[in-house]
Amino acid sequence: MEAVETNTGAIFFVDGPGGTGKIYLYRALLASVRSQGRIAIATITSGIAATLLPGGRTTDSRFKIPLNPEASFMCSITKQSDLAELIRRATIIIWDEATMTNRYAFEALNRTLIDITGVDYPFGGKIMVFGGDFRQVLPIVPKGTKAETIAASIVKSSLWSNIQILRLKQNMRSINDQQFGEFLLRVGDGVQPTIVDEMIKVPTLMAIPWNGEESIVRLLQEIYPDIRNHSFDVGYMVSRGIITPRNEDVDKLNEKIIQRFLGVSRVYHSFDKVENDTQNLYQQESLNSISPGGMPPHALHLKVGAPIMLLRNLDPSFDLCNGTRLLCRALNDNFIDSKILTGHFKGTRVFLHRIPLKAPKNLKLPFEMTRTQFPVRLSFALTINKSQGQTIPHVGIYLPDHVFSHGQLYVALSQGVSDQTTKVLVKKGSVNNEEGVYTRNVV
Structure with missing residues (x-):
């Protein structure tokens, strides 16, 4: 807010685990800036999360970022367009879930803003507020190696040295279940005790032991109880969901659930x-x-x-x-x-x-x-990547195969609010006759 009052360019990154209130912070910031008659542009990488901010848009649609940006690309915004004028008059630009985006997209926006404003400073001297959580899913590089995924991250951009980092630490989503919040952080930070092949034990209260198709039926009943009597029940539908890593398993689960629907x-x-x-x-x-x-x-x-x-x-x-x-x-x-x-x-x-x-x-x-x-x-079911940025109080996590990408397990677990309303079903969940349910954590 000091940067807003003095109208001096600054770049911030709000680093906070899932559930620490980043969206709440952005909404408060937007309301404060707009109440002064200033223009604030709100964007988020994922479409579903963009609906949570007043006037929110996806970054791709707002800034016309190329679908597959490369090192020298620029955004498709002409200097004479209405959008260019809006950007010139804007005081602050917010970009949440920035950790999911390829660094070339940030660099394309940086070159575009410098061109539009005529100010040769990072992002044209605008106040930029990026946000996200590096524990979550990183930019997707199709069939890329771990090194290629890291290289695509914003931290590898030359712009990162100009960014001031602000941290949120208190998990507000699971504030009534402190142990669950601490467990999430250990999973996200990669410090949860593991055994062979990066396997961690799922807490007993959350785990559904694998017992063939009966286990899938139990998961559906846990997350969508008495679904036949909840047609058109908006509150019931938005507070529940099953997430899984791959699209093909999403289709199978949706098919099973729609058959149970009236x-x-x-x-x-x-x-x-x-x-x-x-x-x-x-x-x-x-x-x-x-x-x-x-x-x-x-x-x-x-x-x-x-x-x-x-x-x-x-x-x-x-x-x-x-x-x-x-x-x-x-x-x-x-x-x-x-x-x-x-x-x-x-x-x-x-x-x-x-x-x-x-x-x-x-x-x-x-x-x-x-x-x-x-x-x-x-x-009824969706992929883990698609669920990022949402809160699903009653969430089921179906893992017919173990997660295959950084942060997927953490994202899945952090959709829930407590270990009582989060259920995990791992098809390949036994390890060397160890008691309990185990799943891989890739970090």
Whole structure:
């Protein structure tokens, strides 16, 4: 606030474990700055978390950051645009979950702000507030090594030397369960006692022993009890979720849960095509079988009253971001009638239509495929990476295989608020006849 009052450029990084109140801090800061008639820009890396801040947007959509930034890239903002003028007039820019972002994105924004403002200081002399937790998931480098992932982090950028670090330490999310909060920090810091292959023991109160399919049924009942009588129950849906590392397991869990849900299932099939395939070389059955992360399935099974999640930024100004959770109100032939479950536009009625979606380039298909489908998936279950930045009071963690990336276990565990409402099911959970349930912790 001193930097705001004196209008001097400064760069801060708010470093705090999950649940220490970073979002609360940003909201207070935004309210204070805006109450003085100043402009504050709020952004977050992940779409679902962006809905938690007043006027929040994803950084990609706000700053037009290239999808795959490289060392010399700049953001797609012209100096004469309205967005450039907004940035010039802004006093402070907040960027949360910065630890998830490739450092080239920060460097692209830095070059762009210097160009827009004409001020040859880091980020054009703007007050920048970054935030995040290095214990959580780091930037995703497809098939990258540990060294490549670390090299992509903001701490490896030349800009890091200009940043002043501020720390939050008190876990407010689990304030009523101090032991749980301390356990989370030990997992995140990598100091929780381990045995062979970085395996740690899951506390008995949280663990569900593996006993075949019966264990999965028990996990579903623990997290979604009496689900048949909770159609359209917004509070029930937003306070519960099952998270797992891989998309294929998310689909399996969602399929199991939707079968237990009341109502008649409706199936929406996609229209798949390959660009410039005039001779129809690729069969529809082959295209239909492709289901990469970030795209809806060919056969989308939905029921009225079920929660769904957006997979694209449709209208960020109305919280319709990648990751926004909605509730199905009606399933029509050409549109889905739904309402937003969280954020500032909670309860707003939304009509979703089919749109053309291109397969991501990192899938490395030998052709360019377009799928026309509703940009949603069921959200009873979601991936650990997608859950980062959220709070899910009743959370189930399903690990058919051990976590494979830095911080995934910590992110999964830190969604919960206590060891009584957090349940962990590890399929490969036995180690050398040791008593208890064990899982790998990658840090």
